[in-house]
Structure formats: C-alpha cells, structure tokens
Amino acid sequence: MKKFLGLLASVVLVISMLAGCVSQESATGGSKGKKEGSGNDKIKIAVVPKLIGIPYFNASEKGVIEAGKELGVDVIYTGPTEADAAQQVKVIEDLISQNVDVIAVAPNDAASLTPVLKKAKDKGIIVMDWDTPADQSLVELSVHQIDDEAYGRHIAKSLIEKMGAEEGEIAILTGGLSAANLNTWIDAAKKELAEKYPGIKLVTDKIATDEKQQVAYQKTLDLVKSYPNLKGIMAFSTPAPLGAAQAIQEKGLQDKIAVVGTALPTDSAPYLEDGSLDVAILWEPDKLGFLTVALAKALAEGKKPENGQDIAKVGKIELWEDGKTVIMGPPTDFTKENAKDFNF
Amino acid sequence: MKSILKSKEMSIAAIVIALCITLTFVSPVFLTADNLLDVLKANSVIGILAVGMTLVIITGGIDVSVAAVTSAVCVIIGKLMQVMPDHFSSLLLLFLIAPLLGILLGAINGVLVAKIRIPAIVVTLGMMSIINGLVLYITNGVYLNSTNFPKVFIQFANIKVFGVSVIILIFMAVALFTWYILKYTLIGREVLAIGGNKESALRVGINFDKVQVFVFSYMGLLAGIAAIAQTAYTKSVDPNGMLGLELLVIAGVVLGGANIMGGRGTIMGTVLGVLLLGIVQNGLILAKIDTFWQKVFTGCIILLAVSYDHIQYKRSQEKLAKIEVEA
Numbered sequence: 001m002k003k004f005l006g007l008l009a010s011v012v013l014v015i016s017m018l019a020g021c022v023s024q025e026s027a028t029g030g031s032k033g034k035k036e037g038s039g040n041d042k043i044k045i046a047v048v049p050k051l052i053g054i055p056y057f058n059a060s061e062k063g064v065i066e067a068g069k070e071l072g073v074d075v076i077y078t079g080p081t082e083a084d085a086a087q088q089v090k091v092i093e094d095l096i097s098q099n100v101d102v103i104a105v106a107p108n109d110a111a112s113l114t115p116v117l118k119k120a121k122d123k124g125i126i127v128m129d130w131d132t133p134a135d136q137s138l139v140e141l142s143v144h145q146i147d148d149e150a151y152g153r154h155i156a157k158s159l160i161e162k163m164g165a166e167e168g169e170i171a172i173l174t175g176g177l178s179a180a181n182l183n184t185w186i187d188a189a190k191k192e193l194a195e196k197y198p199g200i201k202l203v204t205d206k207i208a209t210d211e212k213q214q215v216a217y218q219k220t221l222d223l224v225k226s227y228p229n230l231k232g233i234m235a236f237s238t239p240a241p242l243g244a245a246q247a248i249q250e251k252g253l254q255d256k257i258a259v260v261g262t263a264l265p266t267d268s269a270p271y272l273e274d275g276s277l278d279v280a281i282l283w284e285p286d287k288l289g290f291l292t293v294a295l296a297k298a299l300a301e302g303k304k305p306e307n308g309q310d311i312a313k314v315g316k317i318e319l320w321e322d323g324k325t326v327i328m329g330p331p332t333d334f335t336k337e338n339a340k341d342f343n344f
Numbered sequence: 345m346k347s348i349l350k351s352k353e354m355s356i357a358a359i360v361i362a363l364c365i366t367l368t369f370v371s372p373v374f375l376t377a378d379n380l381l382d383v384l385k386a387n388s389v390i391g392i393l394a395v396g397m398t399l400v401i402i403t404g405g406i407d408v409s410v411a412a413v414t415s416a417v418c419v420i421i422g423k424l425m426q427v428m429p430d431h432f433s434s435l436l437l438l439f440l441i442a443p444l445l446g447i448l449l450g451a452i453n454g455v456l457v458a459k460i461r462i463p464a465i466v467v468t469l470g471m472m473s474i475i476n477g478l479v480l481y482i483t484n485g486v487y488l489n490s491t492n493f494p495k496v497f498i499q500f501a502n503i504k505v506f507g508v509s510v511i512i513l514i515f516m517a518v519a520l521f522t523w524y525i526l527k528y529t530l531i532g533r534e535v536l537a538i539g540g541n542k543e544s545a546l547r548v549g550i551n552f553d554k555v556q557v558f559v560f561s562y563m564g565l566l567a568g569i570a571a572i573a574q575t576a577y578t579k580s581v582d583p584n585g586m587l588g589l590e591l592l593v594i595a596g597v598v599l600g601g602a603n604i605m606g607g608r609g610t611i612m613g614t615v616l617g618v619l620l621l622g623i624v625q626n627g628l629i630l631a632k633i634d635t636f637w638q639k640v641f642t643g644c645i646i647l648l649a650v651s652y653d654h655i656q657y658k659r660s661q662e663k664l665a666k667i668e669v670e671a
Contacts, residue, residue, distance in 0.1 A: 053484050053485040081477070204629075204635065205634055207629070211584075214574075214577065218382075218625070225382075226632065246578070267487050267489055
C-alpha cells in the first residue's frame with residue numbers, strides 16, 4: 001500500500017509539473033513577437049482580446065503580429081483563456097508592470113475593466129479599445145470593425161436580395177438573447193426591414209441558439225416545419241448560420257429558403273458551395289488587428305487618425321465626430337466564389 | 345397489466361403522452377414521422393450519455409465530465425479523420441478508437457472515485473476542467489468541418505434503415521444493451537443492489553470499488569460512442585459545441601424518475617425523460633410560443649413532471665411500508 005501511495009505521489013508530481021509546463025507555454029504562446037530585454041526603445045503595444053484560442057481572435061492575432069513586423073513595433077498579443085472579465089483584469093495588471101506604451105483591449109465587460117484601465121492611464125500608458133467598446137471616458141481611441149447600424153442593415157438587405165422577393169416570411173436566429181452586439185445588429189436589421197420592405201413578415205421573435213451549431217440546426221429544422229412558407233433566415237453569431245445551413249442542406253431547401261449570416265469563410269465553405277448558405281457577412285479580423293496596431297503606433301507617436309485616412313493594407317477608415325470612434329470600413333461578403341481566398 | 349400501469353415509468357410516460365396529444369392539437373406538424381424522427385435524432389447524443397449517467401446516478405455518484413469527455417473524443421477522432429484514407433477500415437478503426445478513449449478517460453474517473461475516495465462530483469469537475477483546457481490548448485478552438493472527413497464517414501452518417509437514421513439506431517442499441525446489463529448480468533444486479541442499499545450490498549460481499557470503476561468506465565464507453573454519434577450528427581467538430589451539455593444529460597436522467605441521491609433509476613425512465621426534454625424543446629417552436637416564454641414553459645414542465653413523479657413514488661412507498669408492518 002505504501003509503495004502504491006509513493007508511486008501515486010510521484011505520478012501526481014510529474015503530472016503537475018507537466019501541467020505547469022503546458023500552462024506556462026500557453027501563457028507565453030499568446031505573446032509571440034515580443035522581443036526579449038527591455039533595453040531597446042521600440043514602441044511596445046499590447047493588444048488584449050476577449051479570449052485567446054477561438055478562430056476569430058486567432059485571425060486577429062495574425063494581423064497584430066504582421067503589423068508589429070511591418071511597422072517596426074513590439075507587439076504583445078495576450079488575453080484570458082476564457083471570456084472572463086476577472087482574468088482579463090489580471091492580464092492587464094501584468095501588462096502595466098511590463099511598462100508597455102499602449103494597451104488596446106476588447107473588454108469582456110466594460111465596467112469591470114474601468115479601475116484597471118484607469119490605473120494604466122495614471123501610469124502614462126495610452127489606453128484604447130478595439131472590437132468591443134470599453135469605458136469611453138478612459139480611452140483615447142475606440143476602434144470598431146464595423147458601423148453596427150450599417151452592418152445590421154446590410155445583412156437585412158442581403159437577405160432580401162438573396163430571397164429575390166420583397167415580401168414573404170422570414171425568421172431570425174441569434175447566439176444569445178442577452179448578447180449586446182448581436183441585439184444591436186438585429187435591431188438595425190429589423191429597422192431596415194420595417195422601413196423599406198413592409199411586405200416582409202417576421203414569423204416569430206429572434207430565436208436563441210446558445211452559440212452552438214447543433215442547437216441552430218435543430219431550431220431551424222423546427223422552424224421550417226412550423227412555417228412551411230418561410231422564405232429566408234438571418235443568423236447572427238458565428239455558429240448559427242452554419243447550423244441553419246446544415247438544416248437547409250439536409251432538407252434540400254436551398255432554392256426555397258435563403259440563409260444569410262455572420263460566419264467565418266472557412267467554416268461556411270461547405271455550405272456556401274451548394275447554396276444552403278447564400279452569403280456569410282463579416283469583417284476581416286486580421287485587418288482589424290492590423291489597424292489596431294497601426295493606430296496605436298500613431299497614437300504613441302502623438303498622431304491622431306483623420307476621417308477618410310488611408311491605412312496601408314486596411315483601406316480608408318472613418319472617424320466619427322467625437323474624435324474617438326474609428327470605423328474600419330464596410331463589411332466583407334464571403335460567397336461561394338471568394339470564400340476559398342481567406343484563411344480564417 | 346396493473347403492474348405496468350403502476351410502474352415507475354408510467355408517470356413520466358403519462359406526461360410525455362399528454363404533452364404529445366396537446367402538441368398534436370396545437371400544431372399539425374408535430375405528429376408526423378418526419379418531425380418525430382428529427383426529435384429523436386436531435387436527442388440521441390444526450391440520450392446515449394443519459395443512459396450511462398443513469399448507472400452512475402443509481403450508485404449514488406454523478407459525472408459532470410461527460411460532455412468534456414465526449415468533446416475530447418470528438419476532437420481526437422475529428423483530427424484522425426483529417427488524415428484517414430477513404431476506406432471502410434477507417435470506419436472500423438474509429439469505432440474501435442472512440443470507445444477505447446472513452447473507457448480510458450472514464451476509468452480514470454472511476455479509479456479516483458473508488459480508490460482514493462474523492463467525492464465523484466469533485467473528481468469529475470476536475471476532470472471536466474482539465475479536459476476542457478487541454479482541448480482548447482490542442483485545437484485552439486478551431487472548428488473542423490466535413491470537407492476533409494473520409495467520404496465513408498459521411499455515408500455512414502447518412503445511413504437510414506426504413507427512414508430511421510443510424511444515429512437513432514445507435515441510441516436504441518445502447519439503451520437496449522444497457523437495459524440488458526442491468527437486468528440480466530451480475531454486474532448490473534450489483535449496481536442496482538448498491539443503489540438499493542449500500543450497507544446491505546457491502547455485507548453480502550459486493551465489491552463497491554469494482555462497481556464504481558465499472559459504472560464510470562461504462563459511462564466513458566458511452567461517451568466515446570456518443571462522440572461518434574455527435575460527429576455524425578453535426579458532420580463537424582466544434583470543440584466548444586458541447587459545453588454545458590452535462591446539465592441536460594443529468595436533467596434527462598432525473599426527469600426519468602432517477603433519484604439524484606442514488607438508489608432509484610431505470611433505463612426506460614431515462615429514455616422517456618430525455619424524450620420529454622426533446623419534445624418540450626421541439627414543441628415550443630411548433631406551438632409558436634414567444635422566445636422569452638419558452639424558458640419559462642420549459643421550467644414549468646420540468647417542475648410539473650418531477651413533482652408528479654415524486655408524489656407517485658411517495659405513495660407507492662407508503663403502501664410498501666404498510667404491507668411490511670402487516671407481515
């Protein structure tokens with residue numbers, strides 16, 4: 001028995017050591033591109049995503065690192081392993097003690113980051129947000145991928161175009177009922193429909209799919225059965241369009257029901273191929289990462305962006321009148337023809 | 345006949361039937377073969393896991409790592425399928441690897457619970473966290489879609505026997521097999537004996553540790569099978585797609601009349617419990633109930649079902665006690 005316990009203890013020790021290696025590796029894995037030693041006087045820019053390890057933020061990481069290389073700045077891309085505000089606070093604390101010049105953050109919860117961002121600002125670090133707005137009184141710049149209102153309207157317009165009719169029944173799928181950004185887009189889409197296409201009838205309120213493909217799949221199957229005249233589906237959140245398209249594909253309704261949604265091009269390729277998903281509309285997350293670093297560098301050098309300024313590799317940006325909100329540009333339509341050209 | 349009517353499963357079956365009748369009146373689509381098969385197919389993965397969970401819960405344990413184990417197996421077979429040749433043997437290999445991986449992970453749970461005597465909820469919570477972390481580390485959250493899967497797997501996923509999808513058949517086979525184990529094999533009777541009265545079971549010489557390792561390994565086996573069913577169902581692997589599924593699995597088992605503290609539970613009841621959950625989900629959209637009210641309705645039906653079942657059970661227990669006194 002003693003022997004067994006000894007063996008067990010050693011196994012546990014070895015495992016915990018291994019676990020330590022893994023977690024260390026993953027902790028530093030997110031901060032590629034950061035140079036050793038603090039002797040150089042390059043500008044240090046930290047970009048903090050909501051979480052690391054999902055396709056969307058992996059793609060923006062690529063853009064951040066590319067920008068670091070091209071613009072000659074040190075970049076640190078690091079964030080929590082789950083979308084958790086408390087973990088994100090810790091990450092920012094660490095960055096403050098590393099003496100970075102700029103921190104750009106995509107907050108999981110804007111309010112809970114306010115104290116730590118204030119601390120950063122007091123230490124002379126430039127604070128900005130990207131992807132999702134933080135406390136606007138603290139940030140110098142707020143980089144948005146998209147104009148939310150225009151995006152929602154664009155999705156609604158695309159649906160009408162793909163349906164090929166300005167009247168008929170449609171349904172809306174969403175990731176979660178409480179997701180603020182999804183709700184903003186959905187409201188904008190609804191407004192567009194109400195204003196310009198009075199013939200369109202929404203059969204039921206938005207349906208939650210828990211950010212899961214299989215749930216979106218089941219709900220779509222139920223929808224097409226309960227509403228046999230359904231002509232179109234708008235799906236918000238990245239897994240929802242895939243689930244909806246899978247249901248359409250399985251039931252062979254490609255020509256009867258149009259599906260548009262917010263999905264990444266590689267994931268949606270198999271559904272775009274046979275028309276079960278008509279178009280995936282999103283922005284290019286790597287460009288967003290690139291733009292964030294480019295603007296951060298300019299800020300550190302004391303330059304503010306201008307409306308209509310042309311950023312290399314990104315294109316013309318839009319600056320709102322508040323002098324803080326930057327819009328990257330119009331959304332990108334991923335279709336059967338171009339989906340293969342993207343690698344995220 | 346009377347014994348069937350009085351059996352534990354009857355109360356839940358009655359609720360399922362009542363719900364079906366109501367839905368048939370509300371929506372003409374509900375009682376079509378197409379819809380019923382969709383409901384069954386959609387809930388097969390939960391069903392397979394719930395069948396395994398029934399054994400764990402009967403012995404007084406719980407396994408909250410089921411969804412994590414299933415995703416881990418999904419990810420591993422998904423990665424394997426990217427490199428597998430398009431040949432029938434690939435399919436056989438999958439059916440060998442997935443259950444074995446599941447058993448391995450389940451057995452780790454079982455050994456920790458039985459030999460070191462850590463409470464099952466702690467062990468499996470830890471396991472869940474470890475696996476979820478590793479899966480995220482390995483996959484980086486990247487979604488695998490069917491473009492690189494062997495064609496033979498897609499063909500397998502599309503198999504239908506008299507219109508019944510192979511995924512439903514797997515679920516049925518798992519339920520029948522587990523029912524057989526519980527009813528006719530020694531280890532099955534030992535599981536029930538421990539659930540019935542642990543002290544007496546120990547005194548007649550049943551090895552509690554062995555039974556615990558068995559139920560957790562069996563749960564792992566079914567998680568491996570569920571992983572195949574899940575991959576066949578979504579034809580893709582989403583590393584985060586099953587987060588939180590363990591709660592639905594446990595809900596299905598408890599709805600089916602199992603006692604969460606151990607002792608009571610049947611396979612038939614669990615299958616009905618899972619169906620009840622599935623039908624409620626399906627019916628809410630068919631009945632055109634507003635999104636925000638759907639959750640409220642789901643909660644009400646669950647509470648109603650569990651209280652009805654529990655009242656029935658208490659009544660039967662009271663009768664039982666009386667007979668004992670008289671005898």
